[in-house]
Amino acid sequence: MKKRRWRDFGLAGLMLGPSAAVLSLFVIYPLVKAVWYGHQRCDASLSKCRTTSWHQYIDAFRSNEFQDSLIVTLKYALITVPIGLVLGISLAVLADKHIKGIGIFRTIFSSTVATSVAVASVMWFFLLNPSVGILADWLGGSAKTPGLLQKQGLALWAVSASSIWANLGFTFIVVTAGLQSVPKDLYESAYVDGANGWSRFTNVTLPMISPTLLFASVVLVTRAFQSFGEIDLLTAGGPKGETTTLTYLAYGQGLATSNDGGLRATVSVLLFFVLLILALVQFRGLEKRVHYGN
């Protein structure tokens, strides 16, 4: 009996081995290493480090830079996630019709999922560019001087627009898949019972796709907290740190943290915990309202 158990154990180890190796190499090792660097001060390339104290995490968390970035990141998420979700749901509901040629619209709406952050950002950079940008021309005013990306109070909105656009394809595809799993009978039953379009949307569509919406919102919040490319390319964290999100604080150039690999690790680890707590809060808070089928 005991022999057999050991043999099973060995077989299980053999089968789990490859994924355990990949997970250790690419997730666990870097995480442990980052946590270790996080209590050190280093040079930019992490070649010379000296240990300070684990208290560095608390000091970094309390620092003005971190607090400001945390607020910027929260604002950024609060702008991009709800607007992105509403737009994604609206487009998906619009395209969830059996009309000739609707496939073309579905392709267009989902196309941004195949667009890289760099391409999307460069496109928005030119759209918003004060001298050549079409959008800047249309908007006029501060969109021309000094340009939305340099204007305090508006730069974060401009970056958000780019991010919302880039994530729209993802939300659209996920919500469309959710919509297609809703049984048609439920709509027909509600229709015969006298529910109008809005009532069918709130009583059938939204509750039935709630698991999809929870998934999409967790992914979008995480993406908002991790977004780096659009900020680096569009505003480089400016003007005056108004678009310096936590990820940009960890990786960006020309900041207080730029020349210290240790501090960057500290910020990264803190960001990891912020995201962990946020995901838990979202699951706990929203799960009660989510219905997971029969």
Add this chain to the structure above:
Amino acid sequence: MTLMAYSPFVAQVRLVNITKQFDGVTAVEDINLDIADREFMILLGPSGCGKSTLLRIIAGLEDPTEGEVWIGDKMVNDVLPKQRDVAMVFQSYALYPHKTVQANIEFPLKVRKVAKTERGVAALAAADSLGLGEYMQRKPAALSGGQRQRVALARAIVRKPAVFCMDEPLSNLDAKLRGETRAELIALHQRLESTFIYVTHDQVEAMTMGTRIAVMSRGHLEQIGSPQEVYDKPASVFVAQFVGMPPMNILPAGSLESGNHLVGVRPEQLEIAASGPLSMKVTLVEQLGHEVLVTGDVGAKRFVVRVAAHTIAPRIGDVVGLDAPEAGRHRFDATTEQRIDA
């Protein structure tokens, strides 16, 4: 508390020359059907015959390509389902899985802006009348198939519609529960005194529940009549073989009677008699307790004979003589397969 009988107005349903095409494919063609007020009308036919399409046209879920739908004295072609005073019970029950039983039953009243207290009273009355009172706070997932089916019924009766449309509501239940629910639906129809239009492919449901049956095949109405009429005088070979279990035996022209017509005989009307004009080689004998079904080949045709239990049944391999008394013979035109009445 029981629901009081109600009938807000005369709910006669009339279909005039109804045709429905989907992308050029005809689902139902030129249907004329009068359903009387408070009638229990069954639309019976095999899958794909257009019976559900017809029901959906009455409920307003499909628009007819041609023809008129009348409910009471009003042509309702351009009237929205909610203004037709029609309730529908779906095969899948179509309950909202995220709502409690109470919220499900109240839903039709809620969207009609009925006050909350009034809604609660009506929902409880509907639920009580179907024995659902104690399940009001449960979600559909916590109910059995039969209970879910009752919730769907309660949701239909709560707003007191003039016409109930039911699309195979019993087909997801097991045989025993189906039998019980059939009886309950008959009682419900008598209590509510409204018009029921009921789609099924199950001839037992059709025979036991309907005041009249409309038998459909390939988008056409084959016959309309009381269950007994349809059984006793099938209008075509299709009806003769679709209604009745086992189906009617059909003999080719010239084999039993001279003349160019088909002769049909129900299994219980065939007699095993040594001197019979037909000869059958027995291939199967099924003991059902109360009766015995004897299957065999008459020429190239498969025949079934129903024999009373406790009589001496033939054995497999026997060759027996068969006779069909004149009263048990049905005659059909060999080309049109329509009934010929002498």
